Amino acid sequence: MRVEPVWRSADSLGQALHLLRMSGVFYGRSEFTAPWGIELPVWPNCVMFHFVTEGPCWLEVEGTGGQWLSSGDLALVPHGTGHLLTSGPGERTTKLTDLPRELVSERYEILRHGGGGPATTVICGAVRFDDPAARQLIGLLPQVIRIGRTDSPQGDWIDATLRFIAAEAKQLRPGGDTVITRLADILVIQAIRSWIEADPAARTGWLGALQDPRIGPAIAMIHRDPAHPWTLATLAAEAAMSRSAFAARFTALVGEPAMAYLTRWRMHIAQTTLEQEDLTLNDLATRLGYQSEAAFSRAFKRVIGTPPGAHRRTH
Template sequence: MLESMTPVDPLGEALHFLRMSGTFYCRSELTAPWTVALPAMENCLMLHVVTSGECRLEVGESAPLLLRTGDLALVPHGEGHRMGCGAGALPVQLFDLPRELVKDRYEILRYGGGGAATTMICGAVRFDDAAAQRLLEALPRVIRVDAWESPEKEWLQSTLRLIVSEAQELRAGGETIITRLADILVVQAIRSWIASDPAAQTGWLGALRDRQIGRAIALIHRDPARHWTVELLARQVGMSRSAFAARFTQRVGEPAMQYVARWKMHAAEAWLKDEATPLSELASRVGYESEAAFSRAFKRFAGVSPGSVRRSSFREIRIKPALQ
């Protein structure tokens, strides 16, 4: 029997999980010529908002991307990249430049050759939630949003103007306003790409848009403790077992039960890093009747014990695709 078919927005739910942690922002005041090399930051998303002037963004061997006032760009996978304006400036490593620490999450960088000015808000953001990580994996190397051409241009422009105002004056609480607004811009940039890029219509993101497969994914995400089976998931979304199994594999790229098992472990990994919950309780959250059974399953996926992840929470221990 089908459970309540309350309207479900799996894509919206995935965006909801984009709750940021380890966020750090920098106001950059730069004058041409300048070139700054940003190091790779594993499992971080990097944000650049040009509040005045212009600059080029280079990621890997890709062609430089010109960013002008009102543009925002994301580098979702934490790749090292370069930013600059003007010719002749040798690249300088970001962490070799002096910076003024204003607050724990906010600093100011001033650098350049004294020519044309560019100001930016730049940031590094981490997402620990399993759904957020899966969403980020689906994103391209760079996302650019033009605030002057976007369908949401009015509020984007208003948001950018407020960021500019706060960055210039830095009144009491200004860094808090800037970081909160920048958080919103990160989510909006991702929404904009999903709405406009054909690549977002395929793979896991495309599966979220499928009325029945997307609902099944949402059910798995909401209740990792449940003992899901192909038959149960198919019944919940009104499909036959065989049709559901085939369509899930085709849309998601892996069988339903493999996805369920992997999801439980991703959720457990996020909780291990973020909470001090006893392992016995955490095991119950992902549907295991004992801590020992959970620990064995987790080690098969991650290659390390749950306790090791908890003790090493400041390092990223990526779950290995052991079921592939």
Template sequence: MTAIDLSPPADPLGQALHFLRLSGTFYCHTSVTEPWGVTVPAMGDYLWFHVVTSGRCLLEVDGGDVQELGPGQLALVPHGRGHRLRSEPGVAVPDVTQLPHEYFDDRYAVLRHGGGGAPGTLVCGGVRFDHPAARELVALLPRLLHLDASRGTEAQWLQATLQLITAEATTLRPGGETVLTRLSDILVVQAIRAWIEADPAAQTGWLGALRDPKIGQAISLIHRHPAHPWTLASLAAEVAMSRSAFAARFTEIAGEPVMAYLTRWRMHLAREQLLDGAAVGELAGRLGYHSIAAFSRAFKRVHGMPPSAIRRQAGQPGSPSI
């Protein structure tokens, strides 16, 4: 049998960012005329983004956050929170899912809406990140993330990407929906990277643990080889720390004991693979468990339900219905 390479990557945080691959995505080119307003209802674990390419609007997120958006500005609304977009305060905000859309395919549509006044355009989308590392990262984002292309360290890349999006949204040439969706994917990932680099909140907790030279290596080893028979002693040895010092430091930085993190990580992987149709029996062995009973107990402890309940969810629709 070929030996497993347990050497950790040089950049554990970079490895986590590698898992920011979008799935379950829906994009909408929105042409509006004042006065206008829409409500985006709460939708599970979707992250919504809104790019204003012309005109202005107010973004109001459930929980009290309000942000004015103008050309060259981007907002992310993570965690599936409901929110409203409108041209000015007090304008009616009908449910966007009830408005007529022109569909190009099952992932891209055009919405035309408003009262016939001054025009504006937006590119909007709902995206999901299925990999557990990506979900862990997105869970740390604030209720509303706002980026302005005219200021900050992210100005150059944001301006360039938004200019391309604006050009495509303005003309809608053949194949434009493909270009818009891929540019939007890049924009969302870039925005999350910019937040990690700039926000003090991203320097602590799980992200802070990834940045730690020792703890980050241990987390990367768990991510890369979840089925390996890890113990507290073996992980400590891999990062050249004593068992007691490693255990204390991991808990202090990551916020939970290392073996609890290992179990939780395995169970997050199990959930995603169950939703993809994997059998419980094969997952138990694939994730380092010697019996289905032990695997099922760990799964229920983490997710609050047996693996069979997750299996029943497999095959259900994964995209927002607009």
């Protein structure tokens, strides 16, 4: 059965955002009284968020300087970078791991810290992305994304979502973890959407290519069916472009040729699968459209730098 031409497919960027399914690492409420300061550790492959529900807070991420957050502000630290939350610039900090915390559930805790002065309350969370499309998108985000309540018409909605997450975590009703994770999906996606709408940098490179009416749907087709025997000719035909025009436009927007992108995308999927599933290399090769395990292994080592078996053992 023939796939409909990709140029008829709508919202390729939306399809990429749809793949931003995540797993929660932890959520918590932090109750601070000035003066206070905490140092959050590096958290690889995670996006951390902080939502201020009361009082001011100073956020400082290495390499970006610092900025004030006020009640109603949401800040994302997309790359798991270590950072500081304090009652003001230059305040003395204590490592998060050195502070006592009240464990409410396996995923939710309450932290109380400070010197007894004016209060600040922050809902914090860390979520992890596993899908290759999610990793690709997260890798393009800036070091910090700040969404102020006054900056977005969704401010009240974000506030309600965070409060719902906190309520679910404390009540521990059946299915609560699933509800929390899905709400976090929506929350982080909304913040990323706000950044994409506001920042010109989101209209260049891979993100810009996703929004291109010809190249974006072609990328989406690769994402949806990476095992399909795509060729430059078939992708160009589906985009209703000549082969040469498609190749030039794809490379100009994405930064690499279409077939190189296809191979790299397959290898990112292979990485995730090797880390999470007990699948034979032959079955994985078949799943990704390779005719033999040897051909798959050569491609994996060329793109990732190590053989697939070694990658699995390492991770």
